[in-house]
Amino acid sequence: MKRTFGAVLTILGIIGIIWGAYAFLMGGDGAMVGKFSSAVPFVIGLIFFFSGINLVKTIKDTDTP
Template identity: 75%
Template sequence: MNMKRAFGAILTVLGIIGIIWGAYAFVMGGDGGAIGKYTALVPFLVGLIFFFSGIGLVKTTKDQT
């Protein structure tokens, strides 16, 4: 496993965590000291960006043998 694939896997896991955190915060009415539900959209969007960029790195990186 080369470095790009490992970084892609890390980004994917962080993306999943961000998506779950954002969805949970939205359902609970905003996270902690947040103003409202729409501020919970930020971790969700960042999670989506991390998730899809990680998947893209894993998919497009070829194995070195």
């Protein structure tokens, strides 16, 4: 369960990073955010990405019946 949540966080982080970078490059024209406020989805994406990677990395595989 935690490994799946980590994978979801990682995917959401990747989406946030791409959206923030796209919004920054477009200057806010096509992504509904301004040039400086495009840092918000980028930073949130980084937080989600690294917390998801950390969660996947630290969870041990156990076989539960």
